[in-house]
Amino acid sequence: MKNIFSRRNFIRTAALSGTAFAVPGNISAVSPSKGLEPFKLNENPLKLGVMTYTLAKEWDIETIIKNLSEAGYQSVELRTTHAHGIEVTMSKKERAEVKKRFEDSPLEAISLASAFKYHYEDQAELKKNIEGTKEYTLLARDVGALGFRVFPNDLPEGVPVEKTKEQIGKALAEVGEFAYNEGVEIRVCVHGKGTAFVPIIKEIIDYSDSPHVYVNWNCTAGDVEGKGLEYNFNLIKDRIKSLHMHELWDEYPYRQLFSLLSENNFTGYCNAEISGNEDPVRFMKYYRGLFLALQDAL
Numbered sequence: 001m002k003n004i005f006s007r008r009n010f011i012r013t014a015a016l017s018g019t020a021f022a023v024p025g026n027i028s029a030v031s032p033s034k035g036l037e038p039f040k041l042n043e044n045p046l047k048l049g050v051m052t053y054t055l056a057k058e059w060d061i062e063t064i065i066k067n068l069s070e071a072g073y074q075s076v077e078l079r080t081t082h083a084h085g086i087e088v089t090m091s092k093k094e095r096a097e098v099k100k101r102f103e104d105s106p107l108e109a110i111s112l113a114s115a116f117k118y119h120y121e122d123q124a125e126l127k128k129n130i131e132g133t134k135e136y137t138l139l140a141r142d143v144g145a146l147g148f149r150v151f152p153n154d155l156p157e158g159v160p161v162e163k164t165k166e167q168i169g170k171a172l173a174e175v176g177e178f179a180y181n182e183g184v185e186i187r188v189c190v191h192g193k194g195t196a197f198v199p200i201i202k203e204i205i206d207y208s209d210s211p212h213v214y215v216n217w218n219c220t221a222g223d224v225e226g227k228g229l230e231y232n233f234n235l236i237k238d239r240i241k242s243l244h245m246h247e248l249w250d251e252y253p254y255r256q257l258f259s260l261l262s263e264n265n266f267t268g269y270c271n272a273e274i275s276g277n278e279d280p281v282r283f284m285k286y287y288r289g290l291f292l293a294l295q296d297a298l
Contacts, residue, residue: 045297046261048288049075051113051244051271055280057082061101069106071284075269077111077149077242080136086112088139095142102144109269111242112140117153117192118171119164126171133175133186140184147185147241149216150175152204155194165200169207180212187216187241190223197222198232205239217243219252229253233260240266244273248290255294262295 050056050073056064061084064076078086086098102110116133120126133150140148152168155161176186190201196218205213215236223229237260248254261270270291277283292298 039296042295042297044262045292045295046258046266047074047108047269048291049073049077049109049269049271050284051077051079051273052082052084053079053113053273055272055274055276055284060084061098065101065105065107067281067284071281072288073107073284075107075109075111075271077113077269077271078145079113081115086139086143088135090139090142092142095139099142099144110143110145111147111149111187111269112136112143112145113149115151117151118168119152119154119156119192119195121156121159126167130171130175134178137175137179137182137184137186140179141182145184147187147214148179149187149189149242151189151191152195152201153192155200161194165204166207168195169204169209169213172204172213173208173210176208176210176213185214185241186212187214189216189244190218190220196220197225198235199226202235205236213239214241215239216241217257219243219245219254219257221252223257224253229256230260233257237264240264240268242268243270245270245291246273248287248294258295 050064050068052059052064056067056076057079059067064078064084068076078084080086090098114133114136116129116136118126118129120129133148137148150172155164172186172188179186188201188204190196190198195201195204201215205215217223217240223232226232240261243261245254246252258270272284272287272291274287289298
């Protein structure tokens, strides 16, 4: 039996009840109101996680597992230098313990995120960031992380733009190949001064000339500039392995993005990079509800 709803009835019922609710999978079909498109429940929504830079920055691993599991989230992207303590100073035994704790949890997957970047004109600083990325990539491998987030992260004044883009691309090629050989994905974020634009990231990836440099889509205003979201998305759609979402109620075209990801058979995680409140689990449940609603999955 098809899961069909009247949008008008759905909204009216939700407003009258004052509460969020899930639509049962076996609900009877209801005749749609005249002139309105029927609502068909999306039974295959994208997967949801948390990026711990904001909401979970003070949580230890046990709190992360407990809170995300209770709120119905599927993955976590752990920011290095935060309270979780996922750092290269960890021993082999500690790394193995972290891996097991997540494998034994309800969460499906983890990844790591850093602030390593490759735009520096100072070549010693550039080398430091490349070598640091490699060191943390081994940590990501040891704790069972699928990917490792890095930055571009600037187009410095006084330096030819093409030179900087090529330098970032070549650095990403080096760390991307290193990570690939360790079973980890290097994911460059659409982020930074002058580099927070998809066409620029596409050019940087082209300079890398590597099939093992991937993208973390960042859901910022630059995504819709130029020829628009769909055009920009298509530039790098085969490289997108993860994304960071922010406030789902703002003007960013999340519904369109989610549709494009689904049409492209995206199997990664949409990680919420958001501030919380004094009741984080309840807040996360509301966020998850809106995330599903924007995909017609609630």
